[in-house]
Amino acid sequence: MGGNGSSGHAGEKRPNEQLGSWFVRSGWSKGELARQVNRRARQLGAHHISTDTSRVRRWLDGEQPREPIPRILGELFSERFGCVVGVEDLGLRQTRQSAAGSGVDLPWAGPQTIGLINEFTRSDLMLSRRGYLGTSLAMAAGPALIEPMQRWLVPPPAQPAPQSPPVPVRREQRLSEPELELLEHTTVMFRQWDAQCGGGLRRKAVVGQLHEVTDLLQEAHPEPIRRRLFTVTAELAELAGWMSYDVGIQPTAQKYFVLALHASKEAGDKAFGAFVLSKMARQMIHLHRPEDALELVHLAQYGSRDGATARTQSMLHAVEARAYANMGQPKQCHRAAKMAEAVFAEVEEFEEAGAREREPDWIRFFSEAELSAETAHAYRDLAYVAGRSHTYASLAQPAMEKAVDLFAEECASSEQGHHRSYALNLVGMATVHLLQKEPERCAARTVEALEVSRRLRSERVNNRIRRTAANAGREYGDVAEVVDLADRLRKALPEDPESMVLAG
Incomplete structure (x- = not known):
């Protein structure tokens, strides 16, 4: 019985109606669910897990499985439905987690932040070829996410009481200015590679570099050097989170974002902390939690109100518009989108005075093309929430066309162009054509993507391309261009069931 990962007494069992409801809606058979649990367990190195249809039946009948099965089930159902499905939502008992997987409510203190990042990156580098920390983590949402993040704004006590054993500080290490500048330049280079190639190619390299920097932080450094090292740590952790998000490892992505926010607090960089919160908000939109996204972006706006550049403020308003759109609040969405445009107009004035050169590298991506893309996606999302509204689709179309044209021009003129953004907006344009009942144009844009x-x-x-093609096929399966798109997709992008994650 030890290898099946279950416990409980037969006399105490009652049917698990919550798990049963999710299971029925998933469309899976008991055998399919058992196979997916076994496959994910193998990815995690839990080779003792061997689940079959009879074991799944017992879970549905009320038997409580042992770790790591509850978190595997939560992760599988989250991916299936594109939203956060917690262990408690499945009627299963929560279990104690290790420090690296203990959620998002972490101690806001420098030594603990260093230790947690060091431990987490080591685990990420060691576990699984796909980088899954999977069931050692669980997605946080609602108050469990928002309340700990609000502590970002609370000034730390002069001498914080450690909540876990402090990281031992070694002898003072002389880090030269050229060495520190090289670390900072390497972070910029990783960010460029991510925009050009996507998160799957260099993610492990970023995680490895982050681990090395936390090793450096365990040495004693003068305060200015220490702050710069924490800045590098924050930027690498955010990038590791964004790359994890891009390849569909959502719990891992969230954990890196949380750790990046902690590091940015140690660096004293409120503007970058706001940027991290905006990425967390985007993830919540992706996971169909727009209320959480709105809370996070408002926290970012409040926390950075005195230190963020116009470009950063415009970006935050754009994410705010996306959150309102997904909440089905058109007036607030329109207001936030207009605010994003109005604030971005100040950027050109600043650029004329050379302000762009003084902006941090992490926000320079937010160009006119990105602003147009965010506005377009906000109205596109609103169109879907409003029941495929033609009015909002018409508002999305010119902004999306502008974004596509600007990204195309950028990618044609430079190998360092934002090719992923170009592809995403081509798919976005395809979805707008689908809303406007133009299947031929939808297929053409999807082929370009x-x-x-x-x-x-x-x-x-990949997932957005798959989903757009699938939606086009369901509605216009007899249109020649849509049929051709399906054929192209089968040849060029075969579905990988282990990595499929619903895209928002």
Whole structure:
């Protein structure tokens, strides 16, 4: 019985109606669910797990499985439905987690932050070829996510009481200015590679570099050097989170974002902390939690109100518009989108005075093309929430066309162009054509996105292409261009069931 990962007494069991409800809606058979649990367990190195249909039946009948099965089930159902499905939502008991997987409510203190990042990156590098920390983690949402993040704004006590054993500080280490500048430059280079190639190609390299920097932070450094090292740590952790998000490893992505926010607090960089919160908000939109996204972006706006550049403020308003759109609040969405445009107008004035050169590298991606893309996606999302509204689709179309044209021009003129953004907006344009009942144009744009995706390693792009093609096929399966798209997709982008994650 030890290898099946279950416990409980037969006399105390009652049917698990919550798990049963999710299971029925998933469309899976008991055998399919058992196979997926076994496959995910093998990815985690839990080779003792051997589940079959009779074991699944017992779970449905009320038997409580042992770790790591509850979290495997939560992860599988989250991926199936594209939203956060917690262990408690499945009627299963929560189990104690290790420090690296203990969620998002972490101690806001420098030594603990260093230790947690060091431990987490080591685990990420060691576990599984796909980088899954999977069932050692669980997605946080609602108050469990928002309340700990609000502590980002609370000034730390002068001498914080450690909540876990402090990281031992070694002898003082002399880190030269050229060495520190090289670390900072390497972070910029990784960010460029991510935009060009997607998160799948360099994710492990970023995680490895992050681990090395936390090793450096365990040495004693003068305060200015220490702050710069924490800045590098924050930027690498955010990038590791964004790359994890891009390849569909959602719990791992969230954990890196949380750790990046902790590091940015240690660095004293509120503007970058706001940027991290905006990425967390985007993830919540992706997971169909727009209320959580709105809370996070408002927290970012409040926390950075005195230090964020116009470009950063515009970006935050754009994410706010996306959150309102997905909540089905058109007036607030329109207001936030207009605010994003109005604030971005100040950027050109600043650029004329050379302000762009003084902006941090992490926000320079937010160009006119990105602003147009965010506005377009907000109205596109609103169109879907409003029951495929033609009015909102018409508002999305010109902004999406502008974004596509600007990204195409950028990618044609430079190998360092944002090719992933170009592909995502081609797919976005395809979805707008689908809303406008133009299947031929939808298919044409999706084929263009498929061509751009050949140079990327981004499961997010692949899944959006798959889903758009599938939606077109369901509605217009007899249109020649849609049939041709399906054929192209089968040849160029065969579905990988182990990595499929619903894209928002």
